[in-house]
Amino acid sequence: MNKPILVIKIGSAVITNSSGYIDEAVIERLAKEVAALHGQYNVVLVSSGAVGSGKQFFKKYRGTLVERKAAAAVGNPILIRLYHQFFQPHGLTVAQALCERHHFSNRQQFLQLKETFAEFWRNDVLPVVNENDLVSNVELKFSDNDELATLLALGFDATALIICTSVGGFLDDKKTVIPLVEKIDDGLLSYISTDKSSLGLGGMLSKITFTRLATSLGIKVIITGLKEPDALRQSLVGNRGTTFLPQRSDLKARQRWLASGSITLGGIQVDSGAAKALLLRKSLLAVGIQHIKGSFAAGEVVQLVDESGTIIGVAKVKMDAAEIARHKTEKNALAAHADDIVLF
Numbered sequence: 398m399n400k401p402i403l404v405i406k407i408g409s410a411v412i413t414n415s416s417g418y419i420d421e422a423v424i425e426r427l428a429k430e431v432a433a434l435h436g437q438y439n440v441v442l443v444s445s446g447a448v449g450s451g452k453q454f455f456k457k458y459r460g461t462l463v464e465r466k467a468a469a470a471v472g473n474p475i476l477i478r479l480y481h482q483f484f485q486p487h488g489l490t491v492a493q494a495l496c497e498r499h500h501f502s503n504r505q506q507f508l509q510l511k512e513t514f515a516e517f518w519r520n521d522v523l524p525v526v527n528e529n530d531l532v533s534n535v536e537l538k539f540s541d542n543d544e545l546a547t548l549l550a551l552g553f554d555a556t557a558l559i560i561c562t563s564v565g566g567f568l569d570d571k572k573t574v575i576p577l578v579e580k581i582d583d584g585l586l587s588y589i590s591t592d593k594s595s596l597g598l599g600g601m602l603s604k605i606t607f608t609r610l611a612t613s614l615g616i617k618v619i620i621t622g623l624k625e626p627d628a629l630r631q632s633l634v635g636n637r638g639t640t641f642l643p644q645r646s647d648l649k650a651r652q653r654w655l656a657s658g659s660i661t662l663g664g665i666q667v668d669s670g671a672a673k674a675l676l677l678r679k680s681l682l683a684v685g686i687q688h689i690k691g692s693f694a695a696g697e698v699v700q701l702v703d704e705s706g707t708i709i710g711v712a713k714v715k716m717d718a719a720e721i722a723r724h725k726t727e728k729n730a731l732a733a734h735a736d737d738i739v740l741f
Contacts, residue, residue, distance in 0.1 A: 400518075401556035403438035405431065406546035409445040410563040411623055417449045419476065423623060425483045430629045431523070432487030439518040441553070443526045443546040444480070447472035473527060480525050492517055494524045501548050511553065547607035550616050557617040559632060560604055565622030567601070567639040578641045581609045608641050610708075613741040617643045664690035664700040665712070665721075665732070672703045675740060681712060683721050683730035693718050701738070710740035 412423045431440055448465050451472025452458045458468065473493065480491045494514075500506050517524050528545060543560060550558040566574035569588050578585060589601050608618040621628060621638025631637040667675070671685025681701070693699050694717045701710045712733035716724065724730035 400437065400439045402441065402550075402553045403434065403557055403559070404441045404443065404546050404550040404553070404555045405559045405561065405629065406443040406542055407445060407561050407623075408542070408563065409449050411561050412444070412446050413449045417452060419446055419450050419479055421479060421483075424479050427623060428480070428483035428487060428489075430623075430627065432484065432489055433627075434629060434633075435487075435489060435521070435523075438556070439514075441514065441524055441526060441546075441549055441555075442480075443542050443549065444476065445527070445542050447476050447527055450475045469527075476527075477525060480523075484523060488521060490520075490522045491525050492522050494526045496526055496528060496545060496549075501552065507552060514553070541603055543603045543607045547611050550611055551614055555616055557619060557633065558608075558611055559619045559621060559629060560608070561621060561623050561628075562601075562604070563622065564601075565624065565638060567605070567620050575639050576635065578639060581605060581612070581641070610741065612641050612643050615643045615645065617641065664702060665714075666690070666702045666704070666706070667709075669704055672709060675701070675710065675738060678735050680731055680735045681733040681738060682728065683716075683724040683732045684726065684728050686721060686725055686732060689718050689722055691718065695720070701740075708741065710738060712739075713737035 407427065412420055412427070414420050431442065434440060447469040449472065451468035451470065452460075452464070454471050455464060455468060458464055473495070477491060477493045484491050496510075500510050514524055516522075526545065526549065527542070546558060546560065549555070566576075567578065567585075567588070569575050575585075586605065589605060604620060608620070611618050618641040619632045619638050620641070621632040623629075625631065625637055628637055632640075665681075665686055666688040667681065667685050668687050671681060674685065675681060687704070691699075693714065695715060696713065698711050698713050700708055701712055703709050714721070714733050714737075715731050721730075721732050724732075
């Protein structure tokens, strides 16, 4: 249990062919590479591909939410069977771990999740994680598995997060992989295309959004591919893909849990004075709030954004959205205590 934690996210386009079927050769190669890292890391494998595996069984599949839920329910056991088949020869058993957002937003449930994963690792069991699409409320779904993988990496205090894509890294304007990124700035963002895989929900913009979150909280992120031999290990030492360097972070375990619930329905926009006060580790007062986004309850974790709309942190609020709106003109109304605020 003293081994560092490594989260690996596999995109749909990486493990499925052009027809939408799982490419067993890729799963076999992935199993070999992950097994080689098992002695050094406690690994979490976040795998897409369930919808792609299951949609073939539905007549006139159009990709509606209900159809995606149904396809995932069919495809998940197919995917897990393949992982079990190819990991077993390496002495690893796989466990299917279907997560929902409340597993992160509720502290006790999150601690139970961590304890279960620790039990997996003690017994050489590899958790293969996906969203529980069948029962996930549309309003509470993860935006994609990039988000799910990032929240696991944050909550578990992972050493690194590897995001495997079909393009093999972050590309510049000449479609060449950039090997190292020290800071995500406007220049880097200008290279992003809004195109996304026909199989997946996310694209490079999604990956960079969550990469920025993870690196700001001290986690190294690597965007890479699986086409080259020994891709995962070579990526970890900087020889493949794009490495995004982590920023310094001294967050405690509870603060990391707060951050792991950071992508929520609710949001609060603060004025410049409140933003400065937050940087000085002050509490958030209702009077410093400019705008409230969404509906949230007291005790929930919401995003904090500045006047420009940039996400600056998260906060566990003392009041629900309606109460905050009612108290916006009161100077001493406490919206969130400093101990319940994490800045990025």
